[in-house]
Amino acid sequence: DTAVSQTPKYLVTQMGNDKSIKCEQNLGHDTMYWYKQDSKKFLKIMFSYNNKELIINETVPNRFSPKSPDKAHLNLHINSLELGDSAVYFCASSSRGIQETQYFGPGTRLLVL
């Protein structure tokens, strides 16, 4: 049983395209997150949702739009992809908040050509 799952695992696309990444957690957690990991492995939070409500929105271009249809799902849509968007995107969840253990998904490796 996968706790936090993401699709797709790999995404190769052209500049200017729009793409979505989906995330689902079956842990019953209230809080979900999107992180971006760059080529130097630096992990940075992008968004956080608690019970479908956006609670953290980092300084991320508005081409990135998260959507949480219910507390078990958090999707990320990216418009007009740029070369600099190439990275690994991790979804994560925790039971209440940042003081709790975060469970990460397997990651989506995005390459923009």
Add this chain to the structure above:
Amino acid sequence: GQQVMQIPQYQHVQEGEDFTTYCNSSTTLSNIQWYKQRPGGHPVFLIQLVKSGEVKKQKRLTFQFGEAKKNSSLHITATQTTDVGTYFCAYGSSNTGKLIFGQGTTLQVKP
């Protein structure tokens, strides 16, 4: 904003040698978490420390939280090839609601 500095960035050791990574902050931290990311994998939670001077052990791994709660360390005794990966410290900022990660220490173990 508040950051944690993690050193070293890379470490190559011979199998059987010990390894330590350090996490330092200029301000007091309420807690520190440690994660391990295997090559090609995702971060996996190892442990959380919350008390001043706390020491916790998991088999060959020893985690410490400094008395002033401004630094933490992870020490691996007698490394094995299965220890290869990147180790991250992270702290939860109650002000911002964010988990802030250090830059990570990538460990390579030569068999």
